[in-house]
Amino acid sequence: MDKILKMIAQRLALGAVTLFIVSLIIFLAVQLLPGDLAEAILGQAATPETVAAFRRELQLDLPAYERYLNWLFGILQGDLGRSLANQREISELIGGRLLNTLFLAALAAAIAVPLAVTLGVLAALYRNSFYDRTVNMVTLTTISFPEFFVAYILILVLAVNMSVFPSISNVSSDLGFWERAYRSILPALTLTLVVVAHMMRMTRAAIINLLASPYIEMANLKGIKRSRIITHHALPNALSPIINVIVINLAYLVVGVVIVEVVFVYPGLGQLMVDSVSKRDIPVVQACSLIFAATYVLLNLTADILSILSNPRLLHPR
Amino acid sequence: MTSNPSNGNKGEVLLEMRDLRIEGQSDEQWHEIVCGVDLTLRRGEVLGLIGESGAGKSTIGIAGMGFTRPGCRISGGTITFDGIELTSAPEETKRALRGARIAYVAQSAAASFNPAHKLIQQFAEAPVQHGVLNSSEASKNAIDLYRRLQLPDPETIGSRYPHQVSGGQLQRAMVAMAMACKPDLIVFDEPTTALDVTTQIEVLAAIKDVVHQFNTAAIYITHDLAVVAQLADRIMVLRYGNLIEEGETRAMLAEPKEDYTSQLLAVRSYQRDEMPPTQEDPPLLEVRGVSAGYGPLIKVLDDVSVKIERKRTVAVVGESGSGKSTLARAITGLLPPYEGSVLFKGQPLPPSYKNRTKDQLRQVQMIYQMPDVALNPKQKVRDVIGRPLGFYLGMDEAARERRMRDLLEMIELPADFADRLPGELSGGQKQRICIARALAAEPELIICDEVTSALDQLVAEEILKLLQRLQDELEVSYLFITHDLATVRAISDQIVVMLRGRVVQQGGKTQVLTPPHHEYTDLLLSSVPEMDPDWLDELLDKRAS
Numbered sequence: 001m002d003k004i005l006k007m008i009a010q011r012l013a014l015g016a017v018t019l020f021i022v023s024l025i026i027f028l029a030v031q032l033l034p035g036d037l038a039e040a041i042l043g044q045a046a047t048p049e050t051v052a053a054f055r056r057e058l059q060l061d062l063p064a065y066e067r068y069l070n071w072l073f074g075i076l077q078g079d080l081g082r083s084l085a086n087q088r089e090i091s092e093l094i095g096g097r098l099l100n101t102l103f104l105a106a107l108a109a110a111i112a113v114p115l116a117v118t119l120g121v122l123a124a125l126y127r128n129s130f131y132d133r134t135v136n137m138v139t140l141t142t143i144s145f146p147e148f149f150v151a152y153i154l155i156l157v158l159a160v161n162m163s164v165f166p167s168i169s170n171v172s173s174d175l176g177f178w179e180r181a182y183r184s185i186l187p188a189l190t191l192t193l194v195v196v197a198h199m200m201r202m203t204r205a206a207i208i209n210l211l212a213s214p215y216i217e218m219a220n221l222k223g224i225k226r227s228r229i230i231t232h233h234a235l236p237n238a239l240s241p242i243i244n245v246i247v248i249n250l251a252y253l254v255v256g257v258v259i260v261e262v263v264f265v266y267p268g269l270g271q272l273m274v275d276s277v278s279k280r281d282i283p284v285v286q287a288c289s290l291i292f293a294a295t296y297v298l299l300n301l302t303a304d305i306l307s308i309l310s311n312p313r314l315l316h317p318r
Numbered sequence: 319m320t321s322n323p324s325n326g327n328k329g330e331v332l333l334e335m336r337d338l339r340i341e342g343q344s345d346e347q348w349h350e351i352v353c354g355v356d357l358t359l360r361r362g363e364v365l366g367l368i369g370e371s372g373a374g375k376s377t378i379g380i381a382g383m384g385f386t387r388p389g390c391r392i393s394g395g396t397i398t399f400d401g402i403e404l405t406s407a408p409e410e411t412k413r414a415l416r417g418a419r420i421a422y423v424a425q426s427a428a429a430s431f432n433p434a435h436k437l438i439q440q441f442a443e444a445p446v447q448h449g450v451l452n453s454s455e456a457s458k459n460a461i462d463l464y465r466r467l468q469l470p471d472p473e474t475i476g477s478r479y480p481h482q483v484s485g486g487q488l489q490r491a492m493v494a495m496a497m498a499c500k501p502d503l504i505v506f507d508e509p510t511t512a513l514d515v516t517t518q519i520e521v522l523a524a525i526k527d528v529v530h531q532f533n534t535a536a537i538y539i540t541h542d543l544a545v546v547a548q549l550a551d552r553i554m555v556l557r558y559g560n561l562i563e564e565g566e567t568r569a570m571l572a573e574p575k576e577d578y579t580s581q582l583l584a585v586r587s588y589q590r591d592e593m594p595p596t597q598e599d600p601p602l603l604e605v606r607g608v609s610a611g612y613g614p615l616i617k618v619l620d621d622v623s624v625k626i627e628r629k630r631t632v633a634v635v636g637e638s639g640s641g642k643s644t645l646a647r648a649i650t651g652l653l654p655p656y657e658g659s660v661l662f663k664g665q666p667l668p669p670s671y672k673n674r675t676k677d678q679l680r681q682v683q684m685i686y687q688m689p690d691v692a693l694n695p696k697q698k699v700r701d702v703i704g705r706p707l708g709f710y711l712g713m714d715e716a717a718r719e720r721r722m723r724d725l726l727e728m729i730e731l732p733a734d735f736a737d738r739l740p741g742e743l744s745g746g747q748k749q750r751i752c753i754a755r756a757l758a759a760e761p762e763l764i765i766c767d768e769v770t771s772a773l774d775q776l777v778a779e780e781i782l783k784l785l786q787r788l789q790d791e792l793e794v795s796y797l798f799i800t801h802d803l804a805t806v807r808a809i810s811d812q813i814v815v816m817l818r819g820r821v822v823q824q825g826g827k828t829q830v831l832t833p834p835h836h837e838y839t840d841l842l843l844s845s846v847p848e849m850d851p852d853w854l855d856e857l858l859d860k861r862a863s
Contacts (some may be wrong), residue, residue, distance in 0.1 A: 212388070214429040221383060222444040222495075223416030236434035312434055312479045 003317070004308060011304055015297040022293040023075070026286050027068045033282075040280050041084060058084070071283075075290070081283040085276070090287050094269065096173055098291065101261075101268035103171075104184050105253035108191035112253075113246055116196045120203025120242075125230050127208060139197035151190045151263040158186060169266040187264045191257065195249040202245040206238035213237075239310040247303035254299075255292040332400055332502055332535050333359040333382055339394035340377050340386065340559075352377055353559040354395065361502065362533040366550030366567070368543055368582070370774035371745075374559040375539045379505045382537055383420045384412040400502065417444035421496035423525075425508040427488035431480035438476025441495045450499050463494040466531075467524045485638075486517035490524050497528055504529070506538045510545060514637040514801055515845040522548055522847075523858055541774060543582050544847035547571060548854040555579050567851055583849065585775045590786060592827040593630060593811045600664030601625045602795050603649070603682075603763055608658035610648045618644040619655070620819040624797075626763060626812075629789060631796040633810035633827075635803065635842065641819040642799045646765045649797070650682055680710040683756035687768035689748035693740040699726075699751055700736040706758040725754040728791075729784065746777035750784065757788065765797045770805055782808050803846045807831065815839050 038054045039046070046054075055061050059070070074081055080090035119139070123132045142150065159167035169183050207230060210216060219233045258270035265271075269288055276284035308314050340352035352374040359365050359382075367375040377390065381397060384404035397404040399420065404412060416422075421444075424430040431440060441463075442456035451459060457476070464472035467490045480488060489509060496504050506525065510518040526549055529536050540546050546553060546567075553570050555562040555578065563576045574580045603626040611617040618641045626632050634642045647653035649660055651671030660667045662681060668674050686692040693702060703725055707718045723733050729750040740748055749769060756764050766785070770778035786809055789796065800806060806813060806827075813830040815823040815838065823836040830839060844857060 214424060214426060215432040217387070218422065218424060218430040219432070219443075221380070221385060221416050221422040222447075223413045223418060224443065224447055225413070228447070233432050233434075237432070313481050316479050316482060 004305075004314070007308065008301075008305055011301050015301055018297050019290070019294055023072060023290060024068070026289045026293075027064075027071065030282055030286060031064060071286070080287040083276075083281055083284050085279045085281045085284075090284055093284065094272065094287060094291070097267060097269045097272045099173075100171060100266065101254060101257065101270065103180065104187055104191070104257065104261075104266060104268060105250065107181060107184055108188040108195070108253050109250055111188060112192040112196050112249070113199065115192070116199035116246075117203050117242065119196070120200040121207065121230055121235065123200065123204040124207035124211075124234070125227060127204075132204075135200065139200055142193040143197040147190060147194055147259050148263050150193050151187070151260055154186050154190055155263075158189075167264070169264040171267060184266070187257070187260045187266050190260050190263075191253055195252060199242070199246055199249055203238070203242050206241045207234045210234045210237055236310070240307040243306045243310065244303050247299045247306075251296045251299045254295045330361050331358060332361045332363075333357070333537075334398045335378070335381070335395065336398075337395040338378065338381060338397060339392070340374070340381060341391055341393045342377075343389045343391075348391075348393075350393070351390070351559050352381070355556070355559070355561050357382075357554065359503070359535055359537065361535055363552065364529060364536045364538055364550045366546035366553040367537060367539045367556060368541065368546055368553060369556035369562075370541055370776065372558065373556040375556050376507050378556070379507055379537050379539045380422065382503070382505055383416055383422060385416070414448065417501075418448040418450060418499045419501050420503045420505065421499070421501040423489075423492050423496045423504060423506045423509045426512050427492040428480065428485060428512075430492065431488060433480055436477055436479055437483070437491050437495075441476065441491075441498055444495070445498050448499060456498065459498065460494065463497055463528075464491070466528065467491075467494050468520070469494075484517075486513055486520055489513060489517075489521045493521070493524055493528060497532065497534075500532060501534060503535045503537070506536060508540050511540065511542070515803070515847075516637060516841060518545070518847070519845050519854070519857070522854055525549065526854065542847065543571075543585075544849050544853075547849055547851045548847060555582065571849055571851065581776060585779060588779050588782065588808050590809060595812070595826070596627045596630065598627055600661065602628045602663060603797075604661040604664075605645070605649060606659050606661060608645075608648050608655045608660065610644060610653055610655035612653075617656075618819050619648060621658070622816075622819070622821055623658075624814055624821070624824070626795050626797055628762070628795055629793045630811045631789065631798055631809050632812040632814060633798040633800060633806040634814045634816060635800060635806050636816035637801060637842075639818070640816040642801075642816055643767055644819075645816075646684065646767055646797065646799055649765065650684060676710060680706075680759045681761050682763045682765065683759050683761040684765045684767065685749070685752050685756050685769045688772050689745060689752050690740070690772075692752055693748055695740050697739070698736065699738050699740075699743075702740075702751060703736075703754050703758050706755060710759045721758070725758055728757065728788065729754045744777075745773050746780060749773060749781055753781075753784070753788070757792070757794075761794065763795045763797065765799070767799045768801070769798075771800065771802060778805075779808075785809065803843060815842070 038051045038058065038060060042051055042054055059067060071081065078091070080094070082088065083090055083093055119135050123135050126132050155167045158165045165186050166183055167186065169187055171180050171183050175183070211234060216229060216233055219229045224233070257268060258274055260266070261268045261270040262274060269291065273285060273288040276288070335355060335357040337354045337356065338352055339350060339354055341348040342351040355374070355378060357365070357378065367379060369375050377386070380386070381392065382399070384397065384399070384407060386392060392405055395405070399415065402411065402415070431437070438457055438460050441460040442453050445451040445456045445459070446453050460476050461472050464475055469475050469487055469490055475483065475487070475491070483491065493509070509525065510521050513521060522545065528534070529549070538546055538549050550567050552565065553567050554564045555576070557578055563570065563574065563579050565575070570579065571583065574583055605622060605624040608619055608622045609617060610619040622641070622645060624632065624634075624645070634645060636642050644653060648655045651667065651669065651674055654669035662678065667678055671679065700722060703722045704718045707713045707721050713721060722736060726733055726735055731747065731750055740751070743751065770781055773781060782805065785796065788794065798805070798810060810827050813824065813827055814821055815830065815836065817838050822838050823830060831843070835843065847853060
C-alpha cells in the first residue's frame, strides 16, 4: 500500500510540473495573438492618451515575464484575476459555469460509459455475428459525423418533430436535479454518440485480445458458460486498457464540449471561453485553458491509479 | 487402494476414441494433425500419451473433453465418453461434462490460473457453476484437498492470488482444482514440464496419490518417458499424429517393439568421458568472488568463484532462482557485479559491457534458451550470421558470404538455408543458427544458457552432440547453464552446483556425481526421474524413512 501511495504522490508532483509548463505555454500563446489588447478593447476612436492610460491600468506596460509571474503567483493564491469585459472576479464568473460543464459531462458519462462497456462486452461475446457488425457500424457512423451535425439531427428529431426534449438547454443553479437533467439531455446525448464508439471498440478489442489466454482455455475446460467467461474471466483482466480509454473520453467530455455547448446555448465553460475569445477577454481565456489542462492531468492521473488498483499483482504484493 | 463407489467399477470402458482424425489450419489450408488414432481408457486407469512436440498428444488429450483449440477441427472418427458421443453432442452437453466429469490440468499453472481471482474462488467455480456443491461446501472441500496435496497452510492458502504462491504449489493447487467435482477422468497436459526436478517430485507424488485415492481415470501427456513410467498403467507412443506403439508400461519399458520407442528410451544415454583439468595458469576465464543482483536489496549471487579452462565444459546446475543465469549476465557484463571481478586470461574485464573493447566482447558469446525469441523474425539467416562477421571481424560482403557457408556447413545445415527466415525453420534448426551466430565471432568462450531445454529430447541430443563436435574441432570452452542433470552428465568436464546464489559444490564431473555428495547435490541427483516404474515409490519411501 505504501508503494501505491508513493506512486500517487509521484504522479501528483509530475502533474503539477505539467500544469506549470502548460501555464507557460498558455501565456506565451496569448502573447502571440496579433494586435494590441488595449486598442482592440477601446476601439479605433480612442486617443493615444486613453490607450496608454488603459495599458497602465491593465499592467500591459510591464515586461512579459513580470506579467507572467504576477499571473502565476495570483493563481497559486487562488486569485484568477478580473475579467476585462465586466471587471468581475474570474473565479466568480467561472464557478457556476464550471459546475454546469461538469454536470453535463457527468450526465453524458453516466449514459455513455455503461452503454459502451455493455455494447463492447456483448460484441466480444457474439464476435463476428450480425449484432457485432451492426454495433460496430452504427457507432462508427455516429463518430464520423461532426458534432454539430449530430446535434442538429437530434434537435430536428427529438425537439422539433417529436417535441420530447427542449432544443435550448436553459439551465440555472436554482433548478432541481431532474429538471436540470431533462433540459441537458440533448447535449448529453450528442456527446454520448460522439464518445461511445471509441470506448465500445476498446472494450471489445481488449476482451477479444484476452480470449486466447491459457486461463480462458482453462475456464472453457472447466465448463464455464461463455457469458461468465467474458464477464468474470476476461473483463477483470481487460480493465486497464478500458479504464484508460474511458478516462480520455471523460476528459474530452469536459474540455471538448465547446461546439455542443454553443449549439444548445448551454451555459458552460466552453461557451464562456468562446465568448471571451471574441471579446479579447484574455484573463478569462487563460483561466479557462488552465482549468481544462488541470482536468486532463487529474483524469489521467485517476486512470493510472485505477489501472494499478485493477492489477492484483500490484495491489497484493507477494 | 480404496475405490470410490460413485466412480463405478474398474474395468468398465470410460472413454473410447475410434479412428479419430483432427485437422489444423495453417496458411488457409487444413491438414491432418491427428491421423486416425484409436484409444481406450477404462475407469481408474492411467494412460500415458508420449511423443515429441507436434505428435498430437495434447490435441488428442483435450479432444477427450470434446474440445479443440481454435484453428483445429475434428474431421472424422468418434469419441465416446461413458456412452455419450462427444463429436456430435450439443455444446451444452459437453459444457456440462467439462469440469464436472472430465477435468483438465494444464502445463503452466501460472498462465492457466486467472490472475484476477483468488485460488479458492477458482477452485469453487466449477462445482458451484455446475451445481454440484454450494460455495461453503466447495471451500471446505478445497481445504481438504489442499491438505491432502500437502500445500502449506491449507486453511489460508486459498485466499491468495496465483502470483503469491510458488510454481510447484500452484501446480498442486491446479490438481486440487481439477479434483473439485470428483471427476471420472482428468487430462494432465505436461503438468510437470515447467518445474524443477525437485519440485516435479512433489507434484508427481501428489498426482499419483489423488488419482489412486479417488480411483480417477487419467490421461497423462508428456514428452518424458521416465515421468510417465511412474504413473501410467499403459503407454501410447505417438509421432506426427500416428500411434507408433501401445502397451503396458512395464512391458514397453522392458521390451519396446518399435525403433522410435527405443530411441526415446535411450535418449538420456549419450555421455562422453570427462577430460582432465588442464591446470593452465591463468585459466581462460576466472570469476573471482563475484556478488551481484538487481538493485541494492536483491542480492542474487553471493561470493561466486568459478574457473573455466580452454577446451573444457563447465556445467552450472541448480533450480530456478539459484542464480545460474545471473552468473552469465555478470560474466558478459550485462549486470555489473557489486563485488569481485571477472578475469579473461588473467586480465580483469571491465564490469560493464559498455566499457569493454570490441575484442573483449567478441571473445565471450552467448546462446540462449529460446531460439524463437533470440532471432529477429524479419532477418534472413544470412543477415543473422553475417552481422557478427562484419561487426567483429570487419569482413566485406564476399568474405562474409564465404564464411557464412563454412559456418552453415559446420552446423550441418545446407547452404541454401542462408535465404530462409527464422519462421521457416524448426526449433532445432533455429538453435543451430544461434550456435552459428555465436561461432561467427570466433569466440574463445561460449555461454550456453539452457540451450536445449526448449527442444524435444531427440533434437536436444543432436544439439549436444553438435556442440561437442565443435568443441573438439574449434577448441572453444563452454559455460553450460542448465537445470537438467542428464545434459550435465552428457557433456560436462567440471560441474558447479548452485543453490540460492551460492556455489555449494564444484569439481570434476566424476567426483561430483559419485557419492558422497553434498546434501543438495544428492537431492538434485536423486530427483531425476528414472525409467524404472518403481522409482518414485521407492524414492518417496526412502525419503520418508
